[in-house]
Amino acid sequence: MQSLRVHLLGCGRMGSALARGWVASPRLRLSLSIEDPAPATDCRTFLVQNGAVFGPLSQPPDVLVLAIKPQAYPGSLSLIRPMARPRTLVVSIMAGITSAQLTAELGTGRVVRAMPNTPAAIGRGITSWVCAAGCDDGDLRHAQSLLEATGPAVRLNDEAELDIATAIAGCGPAYVFLLTEVLAAVGEARGLAPAIAASLARATVTGSAALMEARPADAPSALRHEVTSPQGVTAAALDILMASEDGLKVLMDRAIAAALVRSAELGAR
Numbered sequence: 001m002q003s004l005r006v007h008l009l010g011c012g013r014m015g016s017a018l019a020r021g022w023v024a025s026p027r028l029r030l031s032l033s034i035e036d037p038a039p040a041t042d043c044r045t046f047l048v049q050n051g052a053v054f055g056p057l058s059q060p061p062d063v064l065v066l067a068i069k070p071q072a073y074p075g076s077l078s079l080i081r082p083m084a085r086p087r088t089l090v091v092s093i094m095a096g097i098t099s100a101q102l103t104a105e106l107g108t109g110r111v112v113r114a115m116p117n118t119p120a121a122i123g124r125g126i127t128s129w130v131c132a133a134g135c136d137d138g139d140l141r142h143a144q145s146l147l148e149a150t151g152p153a154v155r156l157n158d159e160a161e162l163d164i165a166t167a168i169a170g171c172g173p174a175y176v177f178l179l180t181e182v183l184a185a186v187g188e189a190r191g192l193a194p195a196i197a198a199s200l201a202r203a204t205v206t207g208s209a210a211l212m213e214a215r216p217a218d219a220p221s222a223l224r225h226e227v228t229s230p231q232g233v234t235a236a237a238l239d240i241l242m243a244s245e246d247g248l249k250v251l252m253d254r255a256i257a258a259a260l261v262r263s264a265e266l267g268a269r
């Protein structure tokens with residue numbers, strides 16, 4: 001079987017996570033070329049040792065993966081256009097740049113938009129993806145196998161769903177890290193030594209995530225109930241966090257709404 005020729009444009013945080021997943025995957029058979037003005041040295045060394053080639057393309061690839069910032073995309077179009085032929089599958093992880101835009105600007109209807117998240121860097125990501133109408137079954141298989149090299153890859157129905165998935169899971173690690181920071185900051189402000197507050201917060205978040213993982217049959221709400229005695233200490237805190245008018249759900253909904261607006265702005269450029 002011939003190997004799939006994949007060209008990765010942009011080897012920053014997310015592009016390098018994908019590339020590491022691809023070269024480590026025993027199921028993928030690909031020849032990988034990568035283009036980035038200044039990839040991190042350790043990452044470049046690892047990828048080259050595992051068969052990737054750095055540099056511009058000599059001929060259009062089977063799959064072109066766009067992992068540059070959306071802000072860099074308009075300025076890179078003259079570089080990208082010659083890489084995409086009508087038969088090229090374009091997989092874009094750029095937030096906010098729509099399939100219609102990519103199809104019109106790159107001249108291929110074989111477009112997949114995907115949204116990984118940063119735990120992909122340790123093979124623990126989750127990726128949501130959608131395909132444009134021009135994709136055939138082979139494109140779908142290629143997209144699925146490339147995207148699941150860094151964790152589960154979930155195909156969604158349309159780009160409206162992808163925007164929501166982006167705001168939830170693409171951005172989600174930042175929300176979890178912020179929760180960790182805030183727990184530590186409040187602990188410190190209430191009198192704990194900074195290092196102790198930081199380690200309590202971090203271990204609580206990672207331990208709770210591990211507990212969720214260890215008990216997949218239990219909903220997060222069931223795990224929450226286990227920590228919450230009626231009229232107890234946790235219940236008092238949750239009354240504030242779960243208040244219907246200004247609790248966490250209201251705040252999170254506002255945050256997701258802001259992410260969706262920004263996503264639309266990026267797509268409208």
Ligand SMILES: NC(=O)c1ccc[n+]([C@@H]2O[C@H](COP(=O)([O-])OP(=O)(O)OC[C@H]3O[C@@H](n4cnc5c(N)ncnc54)[C@H](OP(=O)(O)O)[C@@H]3O)[C@@H](O)[C@H]2O)c1
Pocket residue numbers: 009010011012013014015035036037038039067068069070072076079093094095115116117118170
């Ligand atoms: N980070 C996340 O959590 C996340 C999650 C899901 C999706 N994404 C998407 O992934 C994309 C990349 O994000 P990132 O966080 O990985 O950004 P990043 O770390 O800045 O990586 C982008 C890389 O692309 C390079 N680049 C820029 N223009 C290029 C060009 N014309 N040709 C080749 N390489 C070029 C950049 O080089 P310079 O730095 O030298 O410009 C940089 O190394 C974005 O579109 C983002 O929406 C990110």
